[in-house]
Amino acid sequence: MGERIQIPTQGMQCIGAWLARPAGAPVGGVVIVQEIFGVNAHIRSLVEHYASLGFAAIAPAVFDHVEADVELGYDEPGVERGRALAAAVGFERALEAVVSAAEAIASAGRIAAIGFCWGGTVSFLANTRHGMPAASYYGGRTVPFLGERPKAPLLMHFGERDPIIPPGHVDLHRQALPEAEIHVYPAGHGFNCDQRADHDPASAALAGRRTLDFLHRTLRP
Numbered sequence: 001m002g003e004r005i006q007i008p009t010q011g012m013q014c015i016g017a018w019l020a021r022p023a024g025a026p027v028g029g030v031v032i033v034q035e036i037f038g039v040n041a042h043i044r045s046l047v048e049h050y051a052s053l054g055f056a057a058i059a060p061a062v063f064d065h066v067e068a069d070v071e072l073g074y075d076e077p078g079v080e081r082g083r084a085l086a087a088a089v090g091f092e093r094a095l096e097a098v099v100s101a102a103e104a105i106a107s108a109g110r111i112a113a114i115g116f117c118w119g120g121t122v123s124f125l126a127n128t129r130h131g132m133p134a135a136s137y138y139g140g141r142t143v144p145f146l147g148e149r150p151k152a153p154l155l156m157h158f159g160e161r162d163p164i165i166p167p168g169h170v171d172l173h174r175q176a177l178p179e180a181e182i183h184v185y186p187a188g189h190g191f192n193c194d195q196r197a198d199h200d201p202a203s204a205a206l207a208g209r210r211t212l213d214f215l216h217r218t219l220r221p
Contacts, residue, residue, distance in 0.1 A: 001020045001021075001048045001051055002018050002019060002020040002044055002047055002048050002051070003019055003020070004016055004017070004019075005017050005018075005104070007060065007097075007103075007104045008100060009093075009097060009100045013065070015061050015064035015065060015097055016039070016060075016064050016068070016069070017058050017059060017060045017061060017101055017104065018039050018043070018044045018047050018058065018059045018061075019047070019056075019057070019058045019104070019105070020047045020048045020050075020051035020056075020057050021051055021056050021057075022051050022052070022053075022054045022056065024054070026054060026055055026056040026108040026109065027054045027055060027216070027219060028055055028108055028109045028110050028111065028112065028215060028219030028220065029055055029056040029057070029058070029102070029105040029106075029108035029109065029112070029219075030050050030055045030056075030057045030111065030112050030114050030215065031057075031058055031059070031098050031101045031102050031111060031112070031113045031114070031123075031132075032046050032047050032050070032057060032058070032059040032114055032115075032116075032119075033060075033062070033094070033098060033113055033114065033115030033116065033119030033122045033123050033126075034059060034060075034061075034062055034063075034115075034116070034118075034119050035082070035116045035118055035119055035190075036072070036079070036082030036083055036085065036086045036118045037071070037072040037073070037078055037082050038061065038063055038069075038070035038071045038072055038082070039059050039060075039061045039070075039071070041071075041195070042193050042194070042195050043116075044059065046059070046114075047059045050114075053212060055108070055215065056105040056108035057105075058104055058105050060097040060098060060101040062093070062094045062097045062122075063086075063089060064097075065089050065093045065097070066085060066088045066089055067085060070085060074190075074193070074196050074197075086118050091121070091122060091125060094119075094122045095122060095125055095126060095129065095130065098113055098122060098123075098126045098130075099126075099130060102132065109219065109221070110219045110221075111132060111219075112132060112133040112134060112135065112214075112218060112219055113127070113132045113134045113135070114134070114135045114137070114211065115134070115135075115137065116137045116138070116190075116192065117137070117138055117139065117140065117189070117190065118139075118141060119139075120136035120139025120140070120156075121136070121139040121140070121141040121142045121145070122139075123135065123136050123139070124136045124139055124142050124145065124154070124156075125145060125148070127150050127151060127152050127154050128145070128148035128149060128150055128151060129148070129151075130151075131151040131152050132152055133152040133153045133154070133214075133215075133219065134153075134154055134155070135154075135155040135156075135157070135211045135214055135215075136155070136157070137157045137207065138157065138158055138159060138162060138164070138189055138191070139156070140162075140164045140165045140169075140189070142173065143169055143173075146172060146173065146176035146177065147176070150179055152218070153181075153214065153218045154177065154179070154180040154181065155180070155181045155182075155210065155211060155214045156173060156177075156180055156181070156183070157183050157185065157192075157207045157210075157211075158170050158182070158183070158185070159184070159185050159186075159188050159189055159191050159198070159200075160184050160185065160186055160187070161186070161187060162187075163189065165189070170182070170184060181210075181214070183210060185203035185206065185207065186203065187200035187203040191204055191207075192204045192207060192208075
């Protein structure tokens with residue numbers, strides 16, 4: 001269902017993206033924002049999943065800003081390299097990629113961002129800085145940005161056993177973002193990804209239903 005395309009960004013640079021369109025008229029669009037592991041099989045499967053649910057879906061290859069075609073494993077070398085690449089790209093260029101991806105599917109109607117881990121924080125910033133409805137899955141780097149105000153509906157998912165995002169940080173989100181819909185699951189970090197040791201099918205399914213309901217509430221005309 002999906003295909004690799006090129007999308008333009010600022011400064012005349014093009015980056016890759018994985019795009020999938022629904023069989024019929026889209027009910028809206030979603031930009032899937034990668035983890036630190038690139039647009040790998042997991043992220044591509046999410047793009048195709050949301051297309052199967054009726055959305056135009058796209059995942060920009062954010063790391064193409066500094067290195068093309070990155071796909072990393074969920075192991076310590078992958079984590080180390082992914083963190084270095086995320087730092088090299090930075091949040092501003094990541095947001096630039098999200099905006100460019102949204103423009104590529106603009107004909108679908110209203111567009112939301114759905115981000116995971118590092119991408120969860122990027123999706124939060126796409127909301128506060130660009131007014132995109134956003135669903136953030138275990139965005140562990142959002143705390144420094146909690147002074148920014150949401151400009152559109154915001155949904156956040158966290159795992160109560162996440163070693164990267166302690167309960168106190170989740171509480172900070174609740175205090176700073178009373179308008180956001182925040183859910184905590186009996187799971188660890190990365191619970192939505194079936195390639196991770198912390199994958200929790202029940203939590204992933206519930207978060208997925210809540211995200212789908214969120215999209216229908218916020219993207220339908």
